[in-house]
Amino acid sequence: MTAPAPKISFVSLGCPKALVDSERIITRLRAEGYELTKRHDGADVVIVNTCGFIDSAKAESLEAIGEAMAENGKVIVTGCMGAQPEEIRDRFPNLLAITGPQAYESVLQAVHEAAPPAHDPFLDLLPPQGIKLTPRHYAYLKISEGCNNRCTFCIIPKLRGDLVSRPAAEVLREAERLVKAGVKELLVISQDTSAYGVDLKYQASLWREREVRARFLDLARELGQLGAWVRLHYVYPYPHVDEVIPLMAEGKVLPYLDIPFQHASPKVLKAMRRPGNQEKTLERIRKWREICPDLAIRSTFIVGFPGETEEDFALLLDWLNEAKLDRVGCFRFEPVKGAPANDLPGAVPDEVKEERWHRFMKAQRAISARKLKAKVGRRLPVIVDETGPTVAKGRSKHDAPEIDGAVYVASRRPLRAGDIITVKIERADEYDLHGVAV
Ligand code: SF4
Numbered sequence: 015m016t017a018p019a020p021k022i023s024f025v026s027l028g029c030p031k032a033l034v035d036s037e038r039i040i041t042r043l044r045a046e047g048y049e050l051t052k053r054h055d056g057a058d059v060v061i062v063n064t065c066g067f068i069d070s071a072k073a074e075s076l077e078a079i080g081e082a083m084a085e086n087g088k089v090i091v092t093g094c095m096g097a098q099p100e101e102i103r104d105r106f107p108n109l110l111a112i113t114g115p116q117a118y119e120s121v122l123q124a125v126h127e128a129a130p131p132a133h134d135p136f137l138d139l140l141p142p143q144g145i146k147l148t149p150r151h152y153a154y155l156k157i158s159e160g161c162n163n164r165c166t167f168c169i170i171p172k173l174r175g176d177l178v179s180r181p182a183a184e185v186l187r188e189a190e191r192l193v194k195a196g197v198k199e200l201l202v203i204s205q206d207t208s209a210y211g212v213d214l215k216y217q218a219s220l221w222r223e224r225e226v227r228a229r230f231l232d233l234a235r236e237l238g239q240l241g242a243w244v245r246l247h248y249v250y251p252y253p254h255v256d257e258v259i260p261l262m263a264e265g266k267v268l269p270y271l272d273i274p275f276q277h278a279s280p281k282v283l284k285a286m287r288r289p290g291n292q293e294k295t296l297e298r299i300r301k302w303r304e305i306c307p308d309l310a311i312r313s314t315f316i317v318g319f320p321g322e323t324e325e326d327f328a329l330l331l332d333w334l335n336e337a338k339l340d341r342v343g344c345f346r347f348e349p350v351k352g353a354p355a356n357d358l359p360g361a362v363p364d365e366v367k368e369e370r371w372h373r374f375m376k377a378q379r380a381i382s383a384r385k386l387k388a389k390v391g392r393r394l395p396v397i398v399d400e401t402g403p404t405v406a407k408g409r410s411k412h413d414a415p416e417i418d419g420a421v422y423v424a425s426r427r428p429l430r431a432g433d434i435i436t437v438k439i440e441r442a443d444e445y446d447l448h449g450v451a452v
Contacts, residue, residue: 019049020129023057023086026147027076028065030203030247030416032093032115034156036063037147039092046122046131052234054085054336058129059110061121064095066173068348072101073297079106090124092117097173098351115174130406149399151432152199152415153192157185157233161205162212163250163289165276166355167316167347170205179204179211180232182226189240189443198432199243199397202234206289208249231257238266243397243434245414247272250289251298263306268411271302274314278333279326282319285358299337310412313342317374318367319347321360327370331377340385341418342378346371379444386442393452396421396437398429410435410447425451 022043039061040050044069051057060082064075075095082089083106090111091102097114111124146153158179161171189200204210211217211228220223224332226232231254237244244267249255251273262269277283302309315334317327334342346367349356362370389410396408399415406423413419423429423437429451439449 019047020058020131021049021051021056022049022125022129023060023082025052025060025062025082026244027063027075027078028067028071028093030154030201031156031159031205032063032065033147034203035093035116035118037062037154038393039118042118042122042333043125048125048131054082057086058088059125060086060089061125062089062091062093064091064093066095066098067092067170068350070348075174076102076105079109083108086268088128090121090128092121094170094173106168106287120259148415148433150196150199151312151397151399153197154201155185155189155192155201155237156180156203157207158204158213159211162209163206164287164354165289166285166287166358167319167350167352169352169355172352177206177209177213179214179228181214181217182211182228182236182336183221186221186226186232186236186240189237189242193242196432197242198434199245200237200240201245201247201330202237203247206250207246208255209289210254230254231261232256234261234267243268243411245270245272247414249273251275251295252289256298256302259302259305259309262309269306269309270312270412270414271309272414273314276314277319277322277326277346278330279322282322282326282330285321286316286319286355296333296336308411310340311337312343312414312418313339314343314345315374316347318362320355320358320362322347322362322370323360327373331373334381335376335378338381338385339378340412341382343417344371344374344378383444385443386445386447389447390442391437391439393436393438394421394447394449395434396423396449398431398433398435401429401431408435410437419445419447419451421447423449423451427451 054060062078065071089109091112095114096112099112110128113120160175160177162177208230210230216227216229218227226236249271261267286323394410396410398406398408400407406429408421410421435451437449438452439447441448
């Protein structure tokens with residue numbers, strides 16, 4: 015008789031990049047015969063994959079560790095917060111182990127010590143595409159780790175190091191496996207997607223009997239041939255991004271660019287030490303839309319960065335009204351422990367940050383509502399994420415999962431998650447669309 019498989023309870027916090035790390039750890043554990051359980055209570059070990067990006071994320075991570083300690087007591091902490099273990103140790107001296115981001119081996123070693131695997135690895139139990147935490151029809155594809163930029167508000171390069179890209183063939187093989195397993199949408203992620211391959215000097219690798227260079231454009235082109243939607247996240251407006259727009263116009267990759275602009279005032283951008291030449295950005299956006307009129311641009315911004323004056327903020331609002339981006343997130347500046355921005359002069363008081371945030375969101379809401387209204391009457395392809403008794407929830411090519419809006423679809427025929435259907439848009443509100451399946 016074989017011993018029962020040890021049970022692991024897993025908490026995954028943070029960004030899509032952390033989610034990919036969680037998927038890798040879980041994949042390995044499942045391959046070794048561990049079982050996953052949704053409850054801490056009764057698990058042999060709890061793993062908490064933390065996020066330490068901003069103070070509120072840290073607080074959430076500490077709370078999750080606290081819960082796991084209270085309900086179980088055998089807890090391993092990994093992820094971004096694990097890169098600074100002192101703070102966690104001070105609060106929770108009895109943790110089994112603390113490891114930094116991407117320290118898969120150390121996490122597995124700690125699990126082995128706390129709850130040895132019950133039997134030999136049942137590798138055949140593992141689906142070849144690995145275990146995914148996202149729904150089966152979309153998957154995050156991580157193309158590199160780390161970052162060569164040094165934005166002053168960010169400690170990711172300190173936590174994760176400089177850019178390390180995966181060879182193109184390795185990324186493509188993973189993407190192909192995912193598509194064969196039923197994935198309909200690939201979400202390309204990294205800290206800086208457009209810098210892909212710089213560290214490899216764009217070295218080519220062999221894929222389907224031909225050489226593919228580790229270059230942003232080459233990879234996007236190859237991914238576009240796999241038969242899935244391909245969505246590009248965290249792209250910086252470097253000049254070579256222009257080259258990928260024709261692929262979008264041809265329908266090879268989704269007409270969607272996620273570019274975290276963060277601000278528009280040259281002075282604030284300089285203080286942020288943002289990559290890319292921002293001055294001509296509006297002009298470039300105009301050209302991109304000329305080549306691909308259906309392009310949707312999503313972005314994030316920070317208001318209340320140290321030194322941001324009312325004039326800088328007014329410039330940002332003007333820029334926003336001019337750029338008419340499709341989807342926008344906005345954060346009030348929060349100091350992150352260890353980030354150089356904390357030492358910059360001209361801290362903006364909280365109430366001013368708050369007031370600017372509201373003005374920013376109001377301006378963007380109006381832009382977003384106008385853009386969505388313009389889609390009423392159109393027929394759009396929609397990927398179904400969740401089904402319901404009368405209305406299903408999906409997304410158009412312009413909406414990434416979890417961060418953008420949704421399309422609510424009424425349908426007489428039953429729909430399944432992952433179906434890509436045509437929807438006639440009948441109504442729009444500030445963030446979402448509503449329509450019927452045709
Ligand atoms: S580009 Fe800037 S914000 Fe993004 S990970 Fe690199 S340093 Fe951080």
